[in-house]
Amino acid sequence: MAFLSVRGLIIRSVLYKESDRIINILTSDRGIVSVRASGAAKASSRFSYSTQPMMLCDFVLSKSHDFFYLREAEIIEAFQTVQEDIERLTASAHLLEITSDVCVDSESCHEMYPLLLHALYELTKRDRDFRLTVSVFEWKVPDLLGFSADLGICSCGEQDARQYGAFSFTHCRIYCRKAACLTKAGSYQLISPGCMDALVFIYASPVNKIFSFSVSPKIQDEMTRITRRYLCERLEKRYERMDLLIDMPAWDEKAANIPVKGNHPDCPA
Numbered sequence: 001m002a003f004l005s006v007r008g009l010i011i012r013s014v015l016y017k018e019s020d021r022i023i024n025i026l027t028s029d030r031g032i033v034s035v036r037a038s039g040a041a042k043a044s045s046r047f048s049y050s051t052q053p054m055m056l057c058d059f060v061l062s063k064s065h066d067f068f069y070l071r072e073a074e075i076i077e078a079f080q081t082v083q084e085d086i087e088r089l090t091a092s093a094h095l096l097e098i099t100s101d102v103c104v105d106s107e108s109c110h111e112m113y114p115l116l117l118h119a120l121y122e123l124t125k126r127d128r129d130f131r132l133t134v135s136v137f138e139w140k141v142p143d144l145l146g147f148s149a150d151l152g153i154c155s156c157g158e159q160d161a162r163q164y165g166a167f168s169f170t171h172c173r174i175y176c177r178k179a180a181c182l183t184k185a186g187s188y189q190l191i192s193p194g195c196m197d198a199l200v201f202i203y204a205s206p207v208n209k210i211f212s213f214s215v216s217p218k219i220q221d222e223m224t225r226i227t228r229r230y231l232c233e234r235l236e237k238r239y240e241r242m243d244l245l246i247d248m249p250a251w252d253e254k255a256a257n258i259p260v261k262g263n264h265p266d267c268p269a
Contacts, residue, residue: 023070035059132220199226
C-alpha cells in the first residue's frame with residue numbers, strides 16, 4: 001500500500017454514506033487531493049475536527065484502487081479566531097467557495113494556495129476590516145487567472161484618467177469622464193483616486209504584501225462594488241454569501257422581549 005504525506009488546506013468537506021467524509025485538500029504542488037476519511041462524521045472520531053473546512057494540516061494518506069484514504073492528520077492552523085466570528089466565518093466560506101470554483105488544475109492551485117492562506121490569516125486579525133480582505137482576494141483572483149483589468153490611461157490618451165475616471169465592466173478598463181469616453185465605456189462605475197490606488201497596489205504587489213494597506217469606509221464600499229461585480233462577471237457566477245451579512249438583522253433586546261435594566265420588576269432600577 002502506497003502512502004503520501006502532504007500539507008494542505010481543506011476547502012470542502014461533505015458527508016459520505018452514514019459516517020464518512022470526503023474532503024478536498026488544496027495543496028501547493030499536488031493540486032486538489034480528494035480523500036475519504038472513514039468515520040470522520042462521528043463526534044467520537046479522532047478526525048471529526050481535523051476534517052472540517054478551513055483546517056490547515058499535515059496529512060498522511062494511503063492510496064488504494066486509485067483513491068486516497070486518511071490515515072493521520074496533524075492540525076497546523078485551525079483559524080480559531082475566524083471560526084468564532086460569524087462575519088469572518090461567512091467571509092472565509094466565500095473565499096473557499098471561490099477557490100473551489102477556480103482550482104481546476106495544478107497551475108491554478110499553485111497560484112491560489114498562498115493567496116487563500118494569506119487571506120485566511122488576515123481574517124484572524126480583529127483590528128482589520130474583513131471586507132477589505134475579501135475585496136483584495138476578489139480582485140486578485142481574476143488577475144491570477146489571466147483576467148487582469150487595464151488600469152492605465154483612457155483609450156483617448158487622457159493622462160488624468162486614473163485621477164478622474166470610470167471603471168468599465170464592459171471593457172475591463174479605465175475611461176476618463178469625458179462624455180464621449182463614458183459613452184464608449186458601456187456599463188461603468190465612477191472610481192475615486194483612492195480606490196484606483198488600492199486596485200493598482202493589489203496588482204503590483206506580491207501575494208504576501210497585498211493585504212498590507214487600509215482604506216476609508218467610503219473607499220471600502222466603492223471597492224466592494226467593483227471587485228464583487230468584476231469577479232462575478234469574469235467567473236460567470238453570482239456569489240451571494242457576503243449578501244447574508246448585509247441583510248443580517250441587528251440584535252434588538254426590546255423586540256426580543258428580553259428585560260433590560262429598569263424595565264422589569266426583577267431588574268434593579
